[in-house]
Amino acid sequence: MSDITLGIIGSGQLGSLLCQAAKKLNIKTVVISDDEHGPAQNYSDQFIFTKYDNKDKIREFISKVDIVTYEFENIPIEILKSIDKERKVLPRPRINQTVQNRKLEKTFVNDLGIKTTEWAFIKSVEDVKKNKRLLPGILKTNTLGYDGHGQFVLNSLQDIKKDWCFTADYILEKKVNLIKEISVVITRFDNDNIYTYEPIENIHKDQILKHSKIPADITDEIFKKAQFNAKLIAEKLDYIGAMCVEYFIDENNNLLLNEIAPRVHNSGHLTINAFNISQFENHVRAVCGLNNEKVQKISNAEMINILGKEIEEYRSKSFSDVEFFFDYGKKKIKDKRKMGHLTILKK
Ligand code: ADP
Ligand code: MG
Numbered sequence: 160m161s162d163i164t165l166g167i168i169g170s171g172q173l174g175s176l177l178c179q180a181a182k183k184l185n186i187k188t189v190v191i192s193d194d195e196h197g198p199a200q201n202y203s204d205q206f207i208f209t210k211y212d213n214k215d216k217i218r219e220f221i222s223k224v225d226i227v228t229y230e231f232e233n234i235p236i237e238i239l240k241s242i243d244k245e246r247k248v249l250p251r252p253r254i255n256q257t258v259q260n261r262k263l264e265k266t267f268v269n270d271l272g273i274k275t276t277e278w279a280f281i282k283s284v285e286d287v288k289k290n291k292r293l294l295p296g297i298l299k300t301n302t303l304g305y306d307g308h309g310q311f312v313l314n315s316l317q318d319i320k321k322d323w324c325f326t327a328d329y330i331l332e333k334k335v336n337l338i339k340e341i342s343v344v345i346t347r348f349d350n351d352n353i354y355t356y357e358p359i360e361n362i363h364k365d366q367i368l369k370h371s372k373i374p375a376d377i378t379d380e381i382f383k384k385a386q387f388n389a390k391l392i393a394e395k396l397d398y399i400g401a402m403c404v405e406y407f408i409d410e411n412n413n414l415l416l417n418e419i420a421p422r423v424h425n426s427g428h429l430t431i432n433a434f435n436i437s438q439f440e441n442h443v444r445a446v447c448g449l450n451n452e453k454v455q456k457i458s459n460a461e462m463i464n465i466l467g468k469e470i471e472e473y474r475s476k477s478f479s480d481v482e483f484f485f486d487y488g489k490k491k492i493k494d495k496r497k498m499g500h501l502t503i504l505k506k
Contacts, residue, residue: 161185163447166224166246168239170197170206172487172497173230173423176431178202180439186447191220196490199230211238221245228400228446232259232421233303249399249446250421257396258421261301261330268416271395273388275416276407281329284319291316293333301328306495307366335415339408341375343389344427346401346441348451353393354441356434357456358385359426361405367495371426372461372505373433377408384414392419401442403427425464425497432483432502433460458504470498481505 163186167174170192178188179202190203193210200206205223209216211234220242221227227248229239232255239252257263262280269275279290281298290296294316300309313319313331340361347353360375361368375382389404403424405417427438435455436444444450458481465473470492478484481504489498 161447163187163226164189164204164224165443165447166191166220166227167199167203167230168192168211168227168234169230170194170199170203171230172198172485172489173425174199175202175487176428176437176439177228177230177423177443180437181443183440184443184447184449186443189220189223191216198488201488211235217242226446228422228442229255230422231305233305250402251397251399254396254398255421258419259302261299261304261418262328264419265330267395268388268392268419271388271391273391273416274413276335277333279331281325281331283325284323287313287319287331288316290331293331295334296331297334298329298331301330306368306497310366335407336410337407338410338412339375339377340406340417341377341381341385341408342371342403342405342424342426343385344401344403344424344430344438345386345389345393346438346445346451347393347398348445349399350394352451353390354436354451354454355386355390356427356430356438356454358382359429361426365495367464367466367497368425369464369466370461371429373429373459378412381408381412381414388414388416400446401427401438425500426462428485428500429460429462429502432504433458458506460505461503463501463503464497465499465501467494467496467498468492473499473501 165188167190170190175198181188188203189205190199191207195208227246236256243252265275295314298311341358343358344356358375359371362370401423403420407415423438423442431437483502486499
């Protein structure tokens with residue numbers, strides 16, 4: 160029996176799957192969350208429901224854990240840093256600070272020589288006008304975006320709404336004619352001690368991931384470059400844990416980095432059934448200082464995200480022995496909310 164207790168900030172499906180992976184490794188979990196109904200409480204050893212600015216509750220959380228990680232990146236940085244003074248937070252708070260901010264993230268990767276979409280930092284309508292060359296484009300809030308929240312398609316300057324007052328910072332990205340989207344999940348334990356999963360091919364609908372599969376239908380060159388960039392980023396950040404790099408492939412077969420997630424990722428759910436060690440187990444292993452065990456692929460696979468009401472149909476379905484249905488057990492069914500997923504192992 161291990162005597163490590165892992166603290167996890169956030170209680171959604173990623174938190175739930177991290178708790179399940181920890182359990183398999185005999186690592187105890189304490190989840191802290193501002194969502195009273197967060198499903199991870201069904202899998203954690205302990206659950207603390209609180210607003211993140213409640214100092215007493217944060218103190219209680221700290222007192223119960225040895226090491227801290229998180230399932231989502233939009234946590235106020237002051238909170239991560241204050242926790243980090245008492246218990247090590249992995250991935251490091253400064254990494255989260257860079258990666259959750261689209262301007263800092265893109266600047267960092269562009270400085271490494273990695274291509275992204277063309278983009279500009281935007282604070283006002285005038286800034287959009289100055290960067291007209293980026294239209295048709297997508298205006299994205301500089302921080303706090305997920306699943307397409309905080310994104311506006313701008314086909315022309317006429318699409319700028321009169322009542323926009325630009326109280327937040329944005330970036331404007333040129334709209335890419337996407338041929339494909341892929342992602343690479345990597346787990347870094349230490350210098351050069353890394354496991355890189357093969358690239359996963361992803362299909363988004365309305366900016367939300369709908370479908371993932373391995374193998375990705377890509378050239379060898381793109382395969383290698385996607386993995387190489389992910390490793391380079393992880394090394395440069397001195398990253399510990401699982402990280403996902405999302406890419407676009409454009410009509411000229413350019414590999415463009417879209418964004419980095421400093422955590423396990425929805426596109427990596429198929430690793431639970433398609434590999435002997437999933438992204439969740441590998442993340443827990445890395446942040447808790449366990450060994451980088453040999454990862455082996457078991458099968459090709461496809462994953463379908465189950466959104467909103469679709470879950471009702473799946474709950475009454477029966478599945479074959481190559482189909483694995485995950486119901487996140489979320490209390491409320493909301494339109495476009497990720498409610499579960501199905502992984503199908505393929506030849
Ligand atoms: P989020 O932080 O919400 O995941 P992303 O920036 O990853 O936001 O965008 C979500 C999806 O929207 C992408 O996976 C892609 O399908 C689409 N998208 C985003 N930016 C662009 C772009 N510049 N050109 C074309 N499609 C885009
Ligand atoms: Mg994304």
